[in-house]
Amino acid sequence: MAYEIFYIRVSYGRELVIFSLLIYFSSAERFDPREHSWAKIGSLTTKRGCHSLVSLNEKLYALGGFDGNSMVPSVEVYDPRMDCWMVGEPMNCARGYSAAAVLSESIYVIGGVKADEGIVETVECYKEGQSWRETSVRGIGQRCFLSAIVL
Secondary structure, three states: OEEEEEEEEEEOOOEEEEEEEEEEOOOEEEEEOOOOEEEEEOOOOOOOEOOEEEEEOOEEEEEOOEOOOOEOOOEEEEEOOOOEEEEOOOOOOOOEOOEEEEEOOEEEEEOOEOOOOOEOOOEEEEEOOOOOEEOOOOOOOOOOOOOOOOO
């Protein structure tokens, strides 16, 4: 979760200077549609924004993103029964602004922005109990700021 905060300073009577700063948090919340309310849940182990989020086997996976300094390959796994986030197997490529989806009990992370601000053209796949692997899918091209859905 990131909030954009604007600081406004007027100096010398005429000059208006506006600064923008993004602050990333490790806190998380869940929405209860029955109660129409938000409630805090356990905090992530690291701050992040621009990440992808998927659900696999009743757990949430926060994938990559930006930690306030750089894009990261880290993965965190939330278990609602324990109300805590655990460090997961990191992806091979640090990326943010990627798409992610679950298909056939596997997580697929598509495209995104690399740490050097280049565009990622690979797709990584993760299956519980196994490591992340780059798939042979190449027709996707360079993509970022996208969404994925499985029907």
